[in-house]
Amino acid sequence: MKKKNTTSKGLMLVGSLRTSGVTVYMKQGKLVTRSSNSNEKRSNTLPQFMQRQKMRHSVQLWKMLKYCEPMFTQRPTAYNNFMSLANRMPVVYVERILMDQASFLMPGIPVSDGTLPTVQQHLGEVDGTPALITDLRYGECLYHEKLWLFTAEQKIEGPLPRVRFSKREISRHEMTIVDGHLALTDEEYADEMKGWALVRVADNRCSPQTIVTRCTLYQQYTTDEALRAAAKSYKGLTDHGFLSPR
Numbered sequence: 271m272k273k274k275n276t277t278s279k280g281l282m283l284v285g286s287l288r289t290s291g292v293t294v295y296m297k298q299g300k301l302v303t304r305s306s307n308s309n310e311k312r313s314n315t316l317p318q319f320m321q322r323q324k325m326r327h328s329v330q331l332w333k334m335l336k337y338c339e340p341m342f343t344q345r346p347t348a349y350n351n352f353m354s355l356a357n358r359m360p361v362v363y364v365e366r367i368l369m370d371q372a373s374f375l376m377p378g379i380p381v382s383d384g385t386l387p388t389v390q391q392h393l394g395e396v397d398g399t400p401a402l403i404t405d406l407r408y409g410e411c412l413y414h415e416k417l418w419l420f421t422a423e424q425k426i427e428g429p430l431p432r433v434r435f436s437k438r439e440i441s442r443h444e445m446t447i448v449d450g451h452l453a454l455t456d457e458e459y460a461d462e463m464k465g466w467a468l469v470r471v472a473d474n475r476c477s478p479q480t481i482v483t484r485c486t487l488y489q490q491y492t493t494d495e496a497l498r499a500a501a502k503s504y505k506g507l508t509d510h511g512f513l514s515p516r
Contacts, residue, residue: 315508316509319500327369327373330369330432331356332353341382341469356379361492364496364500366503372432375485375488377465378481380478381467381481382418382476384476384477386470387477388479389468389470392482400456400459401454402459402466404453405451406451407450408451417442417471418439419467420436421435421436422435423463454468465483465485
């Protein structure tokens, strides 16, 4: 008697297909299905929790910054470039109900990345007027070079802290010369809920820059108390010995 071939001649499945809680795969020529849902609790150690908090916050910052069309030219995508740089910032711990939308103004928020020299800048005073002081020298520029000023502002929108970004081109005629270097002077630069970064741009090149600010609101979200509250909102951490009640 001729042996009947039971191997499927229809859809060829290599490996496995997981969808809607079901895993489908071939085993010894037969199509097998099984549940792919797991009742195992997701691992949430302290290092994992810290990295997830950092990632969530960086994503929220990018959602706000991207509307300014910033230049990040050192990775395949601007998003990847920003996220890599933002990973260097401090972790802010926010309870689950707020984290999907909250963002915080802090020093070091990246607004650009490129091959032009970095503009060193800090907040200070010039003749008693608040200023953004740079190491740019008067007359120092490249052909077709522009200066973009990014402004970040910490907003409190109901229960949500959020950072809003804006960008405008700066003329060197707007700047003051201080010991041979350029500075922007205005009472605005004393605002403790704002931050700034001046970016050099020439064609498709730019300088790598991060925000300088006097804002300290974010610091209350970097404490052990903030960490405990945030972890509790995510049903605690896997490493149970940590964050025990005081």
